[in-house]
Amino acid sequence: QQPVQSPQAVILREGEDAVINCSSSKALYSVHWYRQKHGEAPVFLMILLKGGEQKGHEKISASFNEKKQQSSLYLTASQLSYSGTYFCGTEGAGNMLTFGGGTRLMVKP
Amino acid sequence: NAGVTQTPKFRVLKTGQSMTLLCAQDMNHEYMYWYRQDPGMGLRLIHYSVGEGTTAKGEVPDGYNVSRLKKQNFLLGLESAAPSQTSVYFCASIPGTRNEKLFFGSGTQLSVL
Helix, strand or coil: CCCEEECCEEEEECCCCEEEEEECCCCCCEEEEEEECCCCCCEEEEEEECCCCEEEECCEEEEEECCCCEEEEEECCCCHHHCEEEEEEEECHHHCEEECCCEEEEEEC | CCCEEEECCEEEECCCCCEEEEEEECCCCCEEEEEEECCCCCEEEEEEECCCCCCEECCCCCCEEEECCCCCEEEEEECCCCHHHCEEEEEEEECCCCCCCCEECCCEEEEEC
16 A cells, blocks of 8 residues: 655755655555656655654755654755655555655645 | 566557567566656556566556556457557666665567557
């Protein structure tokens, strides 16, 4: 079963912050985050392990609440280059890696 | 190092025709996945494999078959193409331990008329 992402779309001005949420109805081993530009393959951002880990990548960070089966991606001081569609991928039992429907992020000058 | 290579990159089929998409990786990865992505939508898992000779169904397996006869290759077959199978198909692989990132191919744009 696919994880559910929210919001579906976000419009920001440069320098603003955003949070993208991802939730699953099943127990998770890990959560992946990817960003995709139009016409390209998804690009890896980070992976979080069960255990409430929080990771950071420059001004992009994420958290994973294993008990709630939820993850959030935090984008701070957004840049034009952050525009794209963000996907969370969740790994449950059996090594199945399924993705949410995506969150379209547009950063305007 | 080529990474994950998908062939072909583009293909147009008529309804009822068959074809095979090839995914090849040169990283000795154990796990391989086939996803489809419809316009404006997320990635949906079709089939996947956790090792040579193994395959498993994903979320949307109907109308597709797969084979993993060699560790480096993962083939996706459409026996009788339908317009609903028009999509971009992505192959991806993971080394074999949990908590590794997916390495994606560049995608195959398939149109079924």
